[in-house]
Amino acid sequence: MQIHDRLLLAAERQFAEHGALDAKLTQIRDAAGASVGALYHHFPDKAGLYRQVWANALADYQQHFWAVIGGNTSAREGIIAGVREHLRWVGDNRYRAMVLSSARPPGLRENESNRRFMTDVARWWRTHAGYGAVRDLPLDLVYALWLGPAQEYTRQWLVGEMRGTPTEVASELAEAAWLVLATDPTRTIDTPTETEREVRD
Template identity: 75%
Template sequence: MKIRDRLLMAAERQFAERGALDATLAQIREAAGASVGALYHHFPDKADLYRQVWERALADYQQHFWAVIGDSADAREGVTAGVREHLRWIAENQYRAQVLISARPPGVRESDSNREFMRNVARWWRMHAGYGAVRDLSLDLVYALWLGPAQEYSRQWLSGDMLASPSVVADELADAAWSTLSASRTTGNS
């Protein structure tokens, strides 16, 4: 594994376990088995390292999330698969998930990869709203209703306040998201 990748992985774990403020570059460098020069060759400072760790975690999450909704057969499958994938990813990527629930570094929202992801999700949603499968809502509200409960469960689980793994509650939260976002919810149809 390349030294840059080792540094990113070590930083991810240190930031997840200690927090961005308390993790030190010395701890990260030591955990990666890297020299001071190697660390500063790849990352000019801790803020840049944190931003890159955060962006890497977000890109991985978005890739997995988009794979399941982008390939879904219909709106219901996409909505429920998105929730299940969110919870699966959290359970299997606890360090990355911990980083993502921490403070977002400046500029990430404006990155090209994040904008592309958001455009894809918005296009997918509008397509299904266009033929009446899901409610025609702003993407901000869709996001809160779709993933808000799963994210809150994830936060509580990562902090140790929820004992049941996210996979145990995935079906219930996926069904709840569909019930909330389905267009039939507003018309009374099932």
Template identity: 60%
Template sequence: MQVRDRLIQAAERQFAARGTLETTLADIRDEVGVSVGALYHHFSDKAQLYSAVWEHALADYQAAFWAAIRDSETAEEGVRSGVRAHLDWVSREPARAKILVAPRPAAARSSSNTEFLRDTMRWWRTHAAYGAVRPLEFPLVYALWLGPAQEYARQWLSGQFDSAPATVAVTLGEAAWQSLKTAQQEGNSR
């Protein structure tokens, strides 16, 4: 594994365990066992390293989420699968999840984010076009689809909830589907 990757993984662990402000570059460098020069060869400062960690976590999350919805046969399957993928990922990757629920770094510019949002909204609009889901703009889609799952994950990551997020996926997936389906879909399920 390359030094840069090892630094990102160590920083991820340190930031998740101790917080971004409390973690020092010396902590990360010591964990990896590299010189000051080696660290600064890859990252000019802690902010740049934090951005790299955040972007790495975001890309991993997005890949898991997109894989869950892209091949779904119905809008309902995709909505439920998206919630399940979100909660499964948080349960499996709590350190990375802690990074993503922390404030977004100012310098973060994830090229994968643009593609992910475009693809997800294209998927959404396809299902909205034939009346399976409500034709909403991204902020509302996000809030209704993943808002409750995101809040549950935040509470679990902070130690407020005992049950891992994956254990509530069915319930939160149902809630998401109920809030996003159209009246036409309501009639089809009766």
């Protein structure tokens, strides 16, 4: 593993365990087995290092989340898969999840990767809202209803307040998300027509 990547992994753990303010560059450097010169060559200041660690964690989460819903033509299966993937990812990536639960560095909401992710998710949602499978709501509200309970559960789990692992509660939280977001949870049509899929693409 290259020194750049070792520094990022060491920093990820330090930021997760101690926070951006209390994490020490000396501890990061020592954990990565890097020299002072190597550290400052790759990351001249702690703020830049924190920003890169946060951006990497966000990109990894978004990549995995989109992988399970992006090609999913079923509204119900996509919503359920999204909740399950959120919970799985947090359980498997504790340090990265802890980083994402801390303060977002300025400017990351506006970067190209995040804009593309948000655009893709919004398009996926609008397609299913367009034929009435899910409620036609602003994306911020969709996020709160879709992943809010899972987000709160994992936040509590990360600080040791929940005994059950995220995956142990996945079925309940995923089904709850579908029930609250579906226009009619009992309806049998939850996939777009060919025309609607073409509009989405």
